[in-house]
Amino acid sequence: MNYQKKNLKKVFHITDEHVLSDIEKKSLYGNILKKAKRRRMVKLIWQTSSIAALLVMGLLLFKPEDQIKEIDIREFAEHSQSIIPKTDDSIKIVASALKNNVDLDKDIQIYTVTTPESLHENNKEKYLTIYVPYGKRLDFNLPDGSTVWLNSGSYLTYNNDMENEDREVYLNGEGFFNVTHTGRKFIVHTASSAIEVLGTSFNASSYEDEHMFSVELVTGKVQLTSNKQKYASFNMNAGESVLINTKTHKVEKSLGLNEDDILWTKKQLSLKNVAMRDVLKKMERIYNVQIYADKVVTDMNINYSGRLNVGVDIVTSLSSIYELNNYKIVLKEKEVYITKK
Template sequence: MELYNRLIENPLFFKWIYHPTIEIESYWRQYLESNPEEANLILEFKSRFQKQLSYKNESLSEYEKRQLARRIISQLGSVDLHRKKVLFVRSIMRYAAVAIISLMLGGSLVYLYLPKDEVAFPIESLSLSQNISEPILILGNSREIRLKKDESELEYSANGAIRIDKEQVVRESAKSNSPSMNTLIIPYGSRSTITLADGTKVWLNAGSRLVYPSRFTDKTREVFLVGEALFDVGHDKDHPFIVKTKDLSVKVLGTKFNVTAYPEDQSIQTVLAHGSVELIKSKAGLFDRPVLLEPGQMGFWSKENNETIVSQVDVSSYTLWAEGLFSFADADLSRVVKKLERFYNIQFKYENPMDGTMIISGKLDVSKDQREVFEYLEKLTRLKFEKINAWTYVIK
């Protein structure tokens, strides 16, 4: 039961059933060929779905899709689940990419929740494990390419070739003309810039990952995000660009915007620099409507009450991180500290927890030496940032 639940939490599985594309079909074909021992399990599950859909309206919400899936799971309850569990987990450990990367890194695809101090990979948590210490690019054929520790740069060409840090060139497999799904994993302490095949530029912040096709061939240009990224989208009115997170999708034609969707946070923030975007809830009900943003606005979606609040903000406070600057105005110290934890891959503890509520304003140039950054904060807050070990600091 648990293993089937993990599979249905994978958005690529539902996309394969409801809205298959060349990229999705290519991925699952490659996956089934590489995992013949799992092929019958996955195809049977898919077949049951399609039979059920012949009696139902296909315009189902994400919640209704999962409810239908759980009814199908109950029909499969007599199957030897223990045998399937062993095969499923074994496959996950070998193919921690794209749709199944979700399970290895904590959940389904972009539903990657995992507290930093945990080693297991439960579905319902989403931050990076400390075991993941180096940036990794995982190609559709499961090939892993290690990237530079601090900052890396990737650039895709229209024919699928990838230039890494302006030097190394990696080419897509010649065995298939179909684009593949790639996964870029950026752990805490690192950052990356990627130019997608359509010219869209993405700055990926620490503790984030992006799942995307090597080339866009569908009617929409879809990517999946966990963490934080700044997007500068190439305009194409006939092919909307969609950033999907666990709870929210951001749909655009061509614009620049920042999305913050860390799993441990209780909100998803979308800040629009220019252009226009609409925010669409993943579990939108019949009467839910997209929320439209104008330049200079932030859409703040709360996980607790499932509502989006729109407000005017200083856009630079949410986008300057891509230039190595942390800008904050009337922000809790705890919020600033959380950014530093992700940026440096360290942990802060408070001698007095109330210090985290201190309101501060300013800019941090994190391109400077780490000690200089902390000294500036000490002057600003009149607190001490004392080093305990390589990973831990105490604020007192």
């Protein structure tokens, strides 16, 4: 062996000064081990990162067919309003067929009824939406015993399980609520605001095709909150009314509630400084008609105040407005024409 080493040294011209000492050999061996260990660590890190990335992607992409996202009351309200047929003048109710997770594309049923109380008996529905067409009104009891009056052209979505969950409703339109005190809070959601109460009676108007939101508080106490923090939350006391412009977010408060504000529940329309074009729009909704008026009528620079009896036919009701005395009012099927005599 020594003889072979000597021959190799001669071939490669290796002298004794080129030979590593024992200390140098140990140092070199240690460096080799460190580099090998470093390479193994880098490889391990890359492998671990790749596995983690695959796991994350798998979790994001994994959607079991039987796992359905639970929707909230606002989503159900918006969807049900979009699918309710308006082909006739009947009251419609949209109900979810499942108690919890609702598939909006599959688990929806539409009923044509006169009252929703019958749907409370089986208690299978999570949410229900009631639509009252133009020309009609409806009063009924919610599952907790609270009473609701809905005005023409109004939608109300509510949580059917009011015993075990917060009592929630979503209003698009006008409704008068007489809320039963159960200890659970009662929340009226609208497009712009939320009204939170325990037990009280109040009128709320929030038609989503208009820019006004109003609350008239008859008894009790409520808290108003903006959905998008357009105004600071505040409390209302009995006898107060609030009018909010949902476009400018201007808040107007007034004291000394006049119960004329809720006379629509008794087929009386109370108006306070309402422009003529807005009066006609309200009448269209109440009577389920289309009104065509001369431009001079819709552009009248006056605001109307007073009461209109909407328990009579629309021609009689409109004829009682002093400003229309010099105009001819004609009803043809579901169209009303107001022209100069």
